[in-house]
Amino acid sequence: MKTPRLLLALGLLSAFLRLSAAPVDSRISAVTVYQDRAVVTRTATVQLSGGTAELIFAHLPQALNEQSLQVSGKGTAQASILDVSAKQTYVDYTPDARVKELEDQLKAFAKQMRGYDDRANLLNTQQAMLDRMEAALFALPTKDVPRPELNQFTTSLNFLIEQKSKLVTERATLDEQREELQNRANTVQAQLQELRGAGGKAFKTVTVRVAAAQAGSLEVALSYTVPGASWVPSYDARVASSERTVQLDYFGIVRQGTGEDWKDVALTLSTARPSLGGAAPVLSVWQLDLYNPIALREQAERSRRNDMMMAKAAAAPSVNMQTLTTNGVGNEADFELKDARYSSATIEAGATSASFKIAVSSSIPSDNSPQKVPVTSAALKAVPEYLTVPKRQTAAFLTSKVVNSSEFPLLAGAMNVFLDGTFVATSGLRTVMSGEKFDLALGVDDGIAIKHKRVQKFTEDTGLTNSGKRITYEYLITVQNNKKTMERVIVADQVPLSRNEKIVVKLLSPDAKDVKPTDEGTLKWTLDLKPGEKRELTVKFTVEYDNTVNVAGLE
Structure with missing residues (x-):
């Protein structure tokens, strides 16, 4: 009976000796940044002697989401990933x-x-x-x-x-x-x-247990989600008026305070919004009942527990359990280094979002300072035109009709506008998908002269017994193109709208066949002016009302 016990003891001792645990020397190799978080990927190459080993990733951020841990690997050791675990360690010093x-x-x-x-x-x-x-x-x-x-x-x-x-x-x-x-x-x-x-005076340690069929190398990739990171789009629009093009430089402004510096990492900016969840919310039954505070609290608690269980299930950790027999290192994309001004990210379009893989490696310190990284640069065709509202301001505002002919979706963000090399405006860009049109506001251009004046305001009595009044308004708008090229100018004005049957507004000029007022009373002319050409536009209308009413809104 002693022999089997001895063999069992020797087997347990052999298994214990074959279990090794050692910290790994890892580095942050890739980061995907979302609007409110980041997924960090650490890689490490270890040498395995066969048997079971524990790979320890120490001093990771305290805010690391344990439910987001993912592990994969490649190597010659024919290893299998058994499990991954995380624990928090408190210290009497500041790890950062x-x-x-x-x-x-x-x-x-x-x-x-x-x-x-x-x-x-x-x-x-x-x-x-x-x-x-x-x-x-x-x-x-x-x-x-x-x-x-x-x-x-x-x-x-x-x-x-x-x-x-x-x-x-x-x-x-x-x-x-x-x-x-x-x-x-x-x-x-x-x-x-x-x-x-x-984080404070604590850090997390992640342990990955692997079993190697034979001695060899293994490159392990550990990914985890951390809060405290975000990115927003930013644009520089450079308009060349003579060439009628827009050079649109697309940037991502990245900030992060995760507790780890990202040095020379493969950076990806994602438009996905994981905080919204993967499915549309479900409507619960809308019930009315007599007020019962105890029952309402119990119902709210049940709803909260159900929401937590669904969120936990959706964020369950992912571990690659397959045997890893592939030789060589990981499958990181090879990025071509380009000049920072013209570098363009690689876009990966998904079913519901897009990811921009930045073309050059990036370094983002963990101090929440804004870091500007280039996404892409595109030359877009622009059709310039002028818009003026002389009643409000005697100035012509240059705008460009632009089509997003790039494959990149342009997310809503701040934009600096340059016209012929001169900074002219700071504005915002709405979200524009590929192939969609949008407008660029380029500011006032004094090359289009605008004048607006009231020619007359004439009041007269109406009716057999002078029981009513009629006021005639006449305005003159002058538009002159002082530029050397033909330009399109859109002129907007208005006539008042009556909200009472005792007040009657009649448009005398322009003829409704030429310019018909909109439901809001807006008049619009589209003028194609040759160099030096001047056009005069007349707005004339009458307002008639009974003497028994007081009219509000008259000029």
């Missing part, structure tokens, strides 16, 4: 080196400020001593303390004046030093508050 540095600076500032406070207390003590000396010098003489001689009085008085002057100067210098130190401390404190969102 940048946060620790700022905390040390604040401690040094506090120590220096205490030194200034001690010096200020000493100056107050010296001031009190000088005040007592001054009081004694000017005190009335007594039997025990006679009046000092003149030279003694003069010497003491000069000493007091000199010492008090020194105190005033030193206090002023001390106040300046304290103010400067406080400003530096406030700056560091603001930076610290930005960075502390990544």
